[in-house]
Amino acid sequence: MADMLTAEAGGSVLAARYVARMAAGDIAPDSGQAKVVAALAQLEQRIASRRLARKSSALGWLFARREDTIPRVRGLYIHGAVGRGKTMLADLFFESVAVRKRKRRAHFHEFMADVHARIFKVRADMKAGRIKEADPIALVAAALYEEAWLLCFDEFHVTDIADAMILGRLFEKLFDLGVVIVATSNVAPEDLYKGGLNRALFLPFIAMIEKHMEVVRIESPTDYRMEKLGGVRIWFVPDDDHSMAQIDREMEKIWHRIAGNDGGAPASISSAGRIIRVPRAGGGAARFSFEDLCAAALGASDYLRIARAYHTVVIDHIPQLDQDRRNEAKRFITLIDEFYEKGVKLVASAAAEPEDLYLGTEGAEAFEWARTVSRLHEMRSSDYIARPHGRGDSEASGDTTGLVET
Incomplete structure (x- = not known):
């Protein structure tokens, strides 16, 4: 050939x-x-x-x-x-x-x-x-x-x-x-x-x-998106057998599998006259840290642009969030909503499973977190991974x- x-x-x-x-x-x-x-x-x-x-x-x-x-x-x-x-x-x-x-x-x-x-x-x-x-x-x-x-x-x-x-x-x-x-x-x-x-x-x-x-x-x-992610663990949490350092190495392997052997390169997305910096992008995928996405002053329109630009997003080091970090929790909820609606495939390392990531008990985000937990679990399913990128539930x-x- x-x-x-x-x-x-x-x-x-x-x-x-x-x-x-x-x-x-x-x-x-x-x-x-x-x-x-x-x-x-x-x-x-x-x-x-x-x-x-x-x-x-x-x-x-x-x-x-x-x-x-x-x-x-x-x-x-x-x-x-x-x-x-x-x-x-x-x-x-x-x-x-x-x-x-x-x-x-x-x-x-x-x-x-x-x-x-x-x-x-x-x-x-x-x-x-x-x-x-x-x-x-x-x-x-x-x-x-x-x-x-x-x-x-x-x-x-x-x-x-x-x-x-x-x-x-x-x-x-x-x-x-x-x-x-x-x-x-x-x-x-x-x-x-x-x-x-x-x-x-x-x-x-x-x-x-x-x-x-x-x-x-x-x-x-061949559906290469399914081939790259099908059967692959896509939510990583430290446990007795896996330290965060080991998880970082595994995330790096998965990233190269998705983005290519060269690991991609920095990129940017224009959003309402501003520029969103993408630390690494390749093969239709992007890689960010949690801080890049949720500690920065980004909103729904920014997350929507990321969701439309990349079929897969890799996020490193999602922390446990308490009431003092409810703004980051709100952004993460919005981020997952936009990714879910557009069929974006998510690979992430986190401090805990979705249901244990947010510890806050007050405010709307405490109630909305249940929806985020449900979506994060669904996004790990083979049916979700097979969903076409860019298609929401109704359009x-x-x-x-x-x-x-x-």
């Missing part, structure tokens, strides 16, 4: 990195993934050719080239079942592609929240006379293009009618400007917004995706890492 990828990739950085991780045992041989790697490697090369053409166009006086002679690059829409490695491959592509500026990696849900906020601001500026009357969506598309002409979306799905009504016009403008889009999704394009209100108005958008993006299904028999939702290179 490594030889096949190397031959098909023709010098692709993405394919070389994938093969190296496979050789290191970080990635298991998978023919379904190999097919997607080959498609991404070809896209990587088309983008490299476009960049060269653009450089030549900039010297038009010498080469008689024009911008409109540069061929448009079709993006890629990758779909398939949960846990097949779509996010990992998209991350590898984003890291490898020869675009150092003007590229953006985002969770689709948060991208659309950003789009709605921009449209609202443009309309407010027009109403106040700060800018001339124009098509707000066209102005937003132009601004997005100036920031990034390569957009990579994770968990592309549409459940909101407001999104559905905007997408066609927005993406038409983006594609006209030459934006290249790579997206991962659990559903095929024809199943987007299935059963949604006024879906007939959404169908032209599906046709637009199929025109401007190559559609590839990842046919992998599919989708965080952007706010990763924009300029």
